[in-house]
Amino acid sequence: MLSIHNTLTGKKEPFESLVPKFVRMYVCGMTVYDYCHIGHARSALVFDVIRRYLEFTGYHVEFVKNFTDVDDKIIKRANEQGVSCETITTRFIEAYDADMGKLGIKRATAEPKATEHMAEIIELVSRLIQKGLAYDVAGDVYFQVDRYLTYGRLSKRRLEDLQAGARVEVDERKRHAMDFALWKRSKPGEPSWESPWGLGRPGWHIECSAMSMRHLGETFDIHGGGMDLIFPHHENEIAQSCGATGKEFARYWIHNGFVQINKEKMSKSLGNFFTIREIFEKSEWSEDVTGEILRYFLLSTHYRGPLDFSEQSLKEAKNALNGFYDLFTRLAETGQGSTETDHDLQFAVGFTSEMFNRGMDDDFNTPVAIAVLQRLRSDVNKLLDKGLSTEARKIAREEFRSLGNVLGLFQSDKWQFVGGKVVTPGVAHLKLTPFPPTVKVDQVSPETELSEAQIEQQIAERLDAKKKKNFPKADEIRKFLASHGIVIEDKPDGTSRWKR
Incomplete structure (x- = not known):
């Protein structure tokens, strides 16, 4: 209950x-x-x-x-x-x-x-x-x-x-x-x-x-x-x-x-405050963070406890999901099994369902639920090494899909890598939009909201102007962005980040 x-x-x-x-x-x-x-x-x-x-x-x-x-x-x-x-x-x-x-x-x-x-x-x-x-x-x-x-x-x-x-x-x-x-x-x-x-x-x-x-x-x-x-x-x-x-x-x-950043309280004053958009686009986190990776990471800690947000934690979540999707690729193949291995699979699936529900029934304990699914992943990989029938593989995949749906995970059949960015079919992710034609700062009123691509274009032009020591132009772009509510933060490494 x-x-x-x-x-x-x-x-x-x-x-x-x-x-x-x-x-x-x-x-x-x-x-x-x-x-x-x-x-x-x-x-x-x-x-x-x-x-x-x-x-x-x-x-x-x-x-x-x-x-x-x-x-x-x-x-x-x-x-x-x-x-x-x-x-x-x-x-x-x-x-x-x-x-x-x-x-x-x-x-x-x-x-x-x-x-x-x-x-x-x-x-x-x-x-x-x-x-x-x-x-x-x-x-x-x-x-x-x-x-x-x-x-x-x-x-x-x-x-x-x-x-x-x-x-x-x-x-x-x-x-x-x-x-x-x-x-x-x-x-x-x-x-x-x-x-x-x-x-x-x-x-x-x-x-x-x-x-x-x-x-x-x-x-x-x-x-x-x-x-x-x-x-x-x-x-x-x-x-x-x-x-x-x-x-x-x-x-x-x-x-x-609460969420902590590298074991410190998240706050704007400490400079460790991240929006969801920054995590996907502009932060220093892993280049291949997707919605599913972020979900997996956030569910790895019980909801009532503090959660430490770090690059290492995101990498661990990505690696764990890699393991699951490697398994799903194997399960999509046809295979020959035995009565014994197919029976063992049925037992593992039944045990997983029971333990998953037991974990979630205990105040929505998602870390336990994830651990149960990780154990099933290990068990199924071992059974695949011995040989599983095509029907048993379908049963295993459906179990991951059914229980995973409770957590919002495992609804795709494989990872796809596009341009170095992990793209999971069926799971929302963010792509950088190509820049539109150059924005002329004297042709856009302060009432016009700039798109993220237009803002990024202006940031790039400002950095280029600074490299060429064209500081009047760089300052003009900064003022233009400020008029649209965009604050630029220059970093010691020469790059910039922005916030609305």
Whole structure:
């Protein structure tokens, strides 16, 4: 039976859905003002595999993953680039979808946006005010945390301790230092909506409560996200949702661990911050990283533990996949077997299925599942050396394909190498696009978004200008890219990298 580590109770519990063989699951998605980094990739992959395993074991899964498309960071980015918030969010939602496609992440059943749920958000805030759990201060609406008596039960924090150690700027209008915004009064130049409290926009936490309850109901099975969301985001979601409905919000809370880079915390300040696109295109990682290699690597550590991202780890994942695809090539050949070897194959397949399910039933333990598949790979190779019938080979390949699909692996029959880049048929990967005709810096307005190929072309021209000591031209290109929100970082080895 499946058991899940429930952050709410702090222990592993048997999983029982509210409705037999039907699971409703909500996962907090991106705030869409920038490209996805490797931490986002891990979280997306964790819940993709959880969903896949639930479906594999016979559940119908209603999976909702939102987009936060109104937020302080989005407004700041839009103002910096002189464009609308919608322009920013549309750009990065499209980029997110492309990145998830490269990783083989299945689309959610619903992908709601906060801006499309203002009626639900306003109604939920109104309910909290009516129940005496929220109050309006000149157009700003706050949740009063000390009126919700079990505040802190998810994060295991006491309100008294939170107040004593609060690092929030004192707002004299708040009744309690930890009160949080449900609705924010509009400011000049910010997107705003009509409400009973005047023009304004929602706070971050209320958006997820409104969207999840709109699509999954007031009580659902699983709520997930990264460990960084436990407090305050998920704590506040529970308070406002349970406070409004008087019901349990989500029964099981699942949180994935952080990503480290060479055993250091990933951060922009340390210069070890990588987007998914950089890993595929511009980073110093292995030249032949594909979506499947990245998936294999990310699943090699249990989802709740820290994961160390390194070049060596990627190489190990690639080598492991090489071993599997070498085996699949052998299995595609016809062969002669014996009753004994074919029987041994059937036994190995049955044992693998049992142990794979046992591992995944233990809080989605993907390292165990992968180890089980590695053992089957070894066993099948030995049986092939002795001789396996064509039918037995098909059975073995189907077992890898079936169990691999739970992890998003092994759906192709062989590796293909094109121009030194590993290309796995049927598995999303990234190819460099040929440069378009030269971009003239005086013919492109700042409102025009440059493609990645155009940016790379400008970077190449700038490097060439620097080599020729044509520094005025190099500076002109740098300013041109900056006007489009592109920041260039020159590296000691003479190369450059860029970020939006």
